[in-house]
Structure formats: structure tokens, C-alpha cells
Amino acid sequence: MLGRIDVHEHGHVVLEKMMGDELDIVNNARVSFDGESTELTDRDRGLINFLMKNRHSSPFEAIVFRFDVRAPLFGIREWQRHRIGSFNEESARYTEIKEDFYVPAPDYVRDQHGKPGAYFFKPIENVELVDETRYHIERAQREAFRTYHSLLEKGIAKEVARTVLPVGMYSRMKWTVNLRSLINFLSLRNHEHAQREIRDFAVAVEDLVTQEIPYIMECWNTHGRQPI
Amino acid sequence: MLGRIDVHEHGHVVLEKMMGDELDIVNNARVSFDGESTELTDRDRGLINFLMKNRHSSPFEAIVFRFDVRAPLFGIREWQRHRIGSFNEESARYTEIKEDFYVPAPDYVRDQHGKPGAYFFKPIENVELVDETRYHIERAQREAFRTYHSLLEKGIAKEVARTVLPVGMYSRMKWTVNLRSLINFLSLRNHEHAQREIRDFAVAVEDLVTQEIPYIMECWNTHGRQPI
Amino acid sequence: MLGRIDVHEHGHVVLEKMMGDELDIVNNARVSFDGESTELTDRDRGLINFLMKNRHSSPFEAIVFRFDVRAPLFGIREWQRHRIGSFNEESARYTEIKEDFYVPAPDYVRDQHGKPGAYFFKPIENVELVDETRYHIERAQREAFRTYHSLLEKGIAKEVARTVLPVGMYSRMKWTVNLRSLINFLSLRNHEHAQREIRDFAVAVEDLVTQEIPYIMECWNTHGRQPI
């Protein structure tokens, strides 16, 4: 395990394994040249910066990560829309789902403003409404799990009983992804337009990756956090 | 629109558009040769059969379909794990979700038998248990939508309120996919190990496609409905 | 056939088939909303422009093209590095390659200037050197084909004899690709840094596509011809 960050009450992002380092980007980009670098020099750093600036993106596929993620289902759903990468997820067909679900912290209870294409969200200031909202979100999911458990007890198949479970329930998955695809994930999900909850997970992913390849991530930030 | 099949109470599969025909497979496979066929001959059919039998699969990517699908979220989730294809799905962040949800018909209420790796399912024969199960699955989802609507009325953002919605709710998506990837989808989802609900959708997909390219689908069946 | 552009002496780009139109982009993007547009309105155009500007790219995968391409092998090689798309290419293992090969026109004979990362090319002005170069490029490939034919005549397998063939020989392929991947192809290949020869093919692709979906391509140009 290379690092772990807990997110919200029940979630986590664990960086389990990694293949490659910043030097590999250089050697993959320079495959045309005779020798290979064995230590990252200033000239190598210049090349990394050049590749990032000009979106010569394929060498960034030479670094690969594997994560273990636990997140609410509505976040997992957005995550899996990123098709370049591998997912293995807990199955609710054959496994009894643990009764963990997402309830927003008080400052995460928010309302929506703005127009189509430019929506934004603000924490609700009315403390009573916040409490009430959290109570109902908690209660509704608790009730759904109660129904789920009672159906299981009566012998109903898990794949049928899960129909009632809420999208706030937690799921767990393994995610194998190369650096290029991961950066494209971050460009959308660690972004002000992303839903705040999944953004918290994307921040965790970015923090873990930045510890491993700080110079590449610095270049990506310098050049505007664009897709590559 | 080339065809439409309704599935269960609220679902559908619509084949909206299609590019290519059986002759295109032949011409793509024979790109090495001088002329192109303009009519499907017996020799062409022999080639299609040969390609399918020997899994020379790339020519089958020359036919592309677009579907409009409405299905319960737990089915949409399995669908989107097929990464070779394009999805555009209704967003619960900005749209109020319509109160449609999946309740299994009486003969779809089932229990699970067998061992890991060899599970199977049987309709429950106890009529009272079936009724009770359907009642609870209906009631729990109705309650979840009631909470959802009450949160929306109080001004809570849709992306927060949706946390309580059940995975039995319906979602809608556009699916653009080539024939090779579609066949791989069918090999897993119109299969006895697939969950019965998603299998009903896969059957609809297969029926619509078979109307358009009957000979190819016949070859696929002849050679064992394998992935290609 | 929707359109054909000949390129250089022996090459071509044919747009054979297409699925979808500009309206489909709108309906794919708005899948969340109730109705579907049936005619492209100003508001729809505004949405297309918004999607392109903000790189909401997935709806652009709803339009798919099939091309027939004949190009020199060194161009085909670059083309096939674009992995999102389908290729069926003439096989030199089983087919005798026709003796067509690329000889640069006089103004395509060029020398290289600049530094790594910023190379550029200029037509050579010395007419004698241009003629001499064209003569040698023509003669060397003619000789290679002569050896190829003599080996075939002696009964050597095509897949062995082809070893001597030049990368300037022509190959032919079918290319099935969605609009998003095609735009990413154009962003790299119809670009001043692309090799001039493949750029001529990319220009042909862009011209054919622009005839079919002029407003989308106008938006792409307006917003800087970036990858999406």
C-alpha cells in the first residue's frame, strides 16, 4: 500500500500499487533515441514539461496505478463512465450489502442556483432545514435497508431485494488506470463543476498521485489542468 | 426509428439508427481484394460464416447501432460496464427524476440456490410471500420518492436529494455501439447467468438487431454465441 | 457514397456511410429532458456551441462515419495509432501488392529546420536536387517492387517477399470512427506539426465531414480546433 485517504464517514481511496515513475515518461518519449536516462535530470524535466504543454500525451500512459475505492453509488456511477481503465466492483447480486450509506454533513446540504449550463450550489444557511434534510436522508436510507434485510430474511434473492437500496449506499471497487486517463478523470472530477461529493474523492486521488509523481502533476497544474 | 420493444412496465429498447449492412462486413473483410460486392451472394454468406466461426472479428465493427434505452438503474449499471460503446444518460444532478420504479412481476420474485460460481434462481411458489415481497418493494420505493419530492419542495438541490432514490428507479440513455461490442454484450447479458431483468432487455436488443442482420445473427447462434 | 476526394497521385479518401446528424448531438446531450428536437433550432445550435466550448464531448460520439482510404504506408501507420476506431486493411500476407508508391511532387521535396520540439520543413529550392531526389525515391521503390515480383514469380510466399517493399507503397483500409475520435484525429493530423503528406489526407477527411455537419465543424474551429 502506497497511501490511503479516508473520505467522508465511510469512504476511502487507497493507492495499492503503481508501475513506473517520472523517468519512464522520459524514456518512453525518447524511445527513438539511443540511450535511456537512469536519473531524472533538468533536461528530462524540461522534456516532461514540453510533453505536457504540447499535449504529447501517449508517454503518460506508461505509468499505471491501482486503487481500492469505497464511495457512495452515485459517485461510483460517475467514476465508471471513464471508460479507459479497469473496474472490479462489489456485486449486489451475490453479496449482502453492508448497511453504510451517505448522509451529507451539515455544510454539504445545499441548494442550486444559476441557469442551465451554469448551475452552482450553495450551503443552506437555515439550520433547521439542514437538520431536517439530514434527518430525512438518513431515515429514508435506514428504512430502505430495513426493507432489504427483511426481504433477505424471508429468503428473497439478494439480486431482487437490492431493488429498494438507495443510490447513497456505499460500494467498493478496484480501479486500474494509466496516468493519462487518470489526469482526464481529474480534469472533470476535481473541477468546480463536479458534484462536491465526487470531487472530494478526486482530490484524494490527486493527493495520492501527487506524492508519487510531483513534477508531472506540477506541470499539469502549470498548464491549466486540461485533458491530455 | 427502426424498431421498438417495450420491456416490463416502464422500460423500452428503441433501435433509432443503424449504419451498414451484412454486405459491408464482406467488403470490410475483403478490403484486400480489387472489387467490392454489391449484392450478398452465397459466397459472401460463406465468408461471413467463416469470419464468425474463426473469430476474425474486426470486420464486424463496421456495423454501428444507436439505441434509446429506458431501464432500472441496476440494469443500466451493468450495461455501462461494457466500455466499448458510447453512452449519454439522463442526469439526476439537474433533472427531476420521474417517479417510475421497478416492481418485479409475481413470477420474477425469486430465491437463490446453488453454490458460489453456480448460483441459480427459482420463482417463489408461496403466493403470500410473493405478494408481500412485491408490496414491500413497491412501498419502499414509493416512500423513497416521497422523501425525494419533499426535499425538492423545500429547495434542496436535486443532486443532494437523489441520494435517497432506489436503484430500482428508471433511467434513460442513448447507446451507440458497433456490432462486435454488441455481440459481446449479448454473450454475457442474454445468457442464463445474467440477472433475469437485464436479460429481458438483452433479448429485446437481440430481437431488434436480428431483424436487421438475420444471417450474421444466425451464424453467431450456430457457432455457440461466443464473444468475438 | 457521400463524397470522394483524391489525394496525390494514387491516394483517396471516400466517405462511404454516416450515421446521425447535428440534431442527434442535441438529442443525445438532452437525453435527460422529456421531448426530442425534430428540427435544428437556434437554441439547439447554441447547445452544440456550448458543448464544444466546454468540452462536454460524449454527445459527439453519437455520429459515426465510415471511410475508405488509400494512402502510403507511412501515413497509414500514423493513422492507425488513433486507437478509438475500427480498421480493416489490405493484407500483404495473402494479397499481391499493386505497384503504386509515393513519390513527392517537386514542392514536397523538403529539408528540416529548427530544434527538437520545434522542427519545421521548407521546400528545397535547388531544382536539380529536387529532381535528383524524386528520381532516387522513384527508382529505389521501383527496384524494390522488381525484387518483390521476381520473388513471387519464383514461388516465394507473399508474406516473405513483402519484406523488401518500401513504406512509400500504397495500402488501402476501411475506417469506422465516431465524430469525437475523428475530431481528435484532425486536431493532430490537420495541424502544422503533422507530416505534410498525412495532413493532405486529414484535410480531405475534414472537407468531407464539413459538408455533412457544417455547424459542428464551425464551432470546433471557433473554439480553437482542440482535442475534445
Added chain:
Amino acid sequence: MLGRIDVHEHGHVVLEKMMGDELDIVNNARVSFDGESTELTDRDRGLINFLMKNRHSSPFEAIVFRFDVRAPLFGIREWQRHRIGSFNEESARYTEIKEDFYVPAPDYVRDQHGKPGAYFFKPIENVELVDETRYHIERAQREAFRTYHSLLEKGIAKEVARTVLPVGMYSRMKWTVNLRSLINFLSLRNHEHAQREIRDFAVAVEDLVTQEIPYIMECWNTHGRQPI
């Protein structure tokens, strides 16, 4: 470097790096269960065998390899048709290509037999014809390189001069690929229908991988070396 196998006179396959091991397949497949295995037990081996037999293929994407490959261009071309994976290849636009090219060993000079769809190849027994063939394949490529060098000396751009180079020349690339895609590569390329030259490279890939994950490869052989 985990292993290196030289192929033919100038080629090689080097396994540079690898992420994951056989235990990872088990833990990825069982993500639904609570604990994770820390040592490969007989029960774990049973699970791997079950996954391979029933083509539950996604867990095999959890192991990733990076190779450095040097091979003749006609082999590189077939290799890069495998789209699920990452390639960084030597560029003939900016680099002077080294004068190494493929000349078949005497027992690799062959003729073609059989019918379309069932071709096969046999070494030519006529020693004189073999010698003559090798002489011409060597001479033609030598001549092509001579033209190439003379054009470079006269100041012609590399990207223009390379037009004359033969597809028998060597190129070098980095290949990052997950185990599932690698197995699909082997199912086609280490196969009796593959061209003998690329098959030699595929054998080298398989030997290097088998050293690292012997049990998985044993299962794949047991179950018929099918695509997964």
C-alpha cells in the same frame, strides 16, 4: 528489468516492469468479500481456474506489463493493431533509422499452400532458391538504405527520405499492456495462423510472462488458449 529474450538477428523483447501478481487477480475478483487474501492458497488457485474457464475476464486487467520491443516493421504493424494497450515507438520523422533489417534464416524462406481461409506455409527445400531469395532480400534492403543515406547526406528531410525504407527494417517501441489484452494478443499471434516471424516474438512475450505468473498461464493453456 525482469527478463530479456533476443529474437532473430536484431530483435528483442524485454520485460521492463510489471504491476501486480496472481494474488491480485483473486483480490480483484473477490472485491465483494470482506477480507483479502495475502497468500495464494489452493482455494485461490481454484478461483483463478474458474475465472479463466468461464471467461470472467475483467480481474485479469489488474496485472499490467511494460515491454521494450525491437522488431521488423511488418511485425510492429501487426502488433499495433491490438488497440487495448499503449505504444511509444521510435519516430522515423526525426530520427535517422539504424541500418538493421530482417533477412529470413534459410528455414524461414517459405512458400504458401492451401486455399483462402486455410493457407499454410512450408520451408522451401531447394537450397539454391533459398540462397537466392535471401540474397535478394538482403540486397534490396541494403540498396534502399543506401538511397536513404545518400538522400540524408544531400540534406533531404528524414521524413521524406524514409519513403524508400523497406518494411523489413527494425523499429523499436515501448508497449504497456494489461494481462487480459496480452492474452488476447497471444491467442492470435502465438498461433499457427500467425506469420512465423511475429509468432517468434509472441513466443518470447509468452515465455517472459509465464515466468512471472505461471499458474494463470497454465490455466489459460488448459482451457484452450482462447481470447478472454
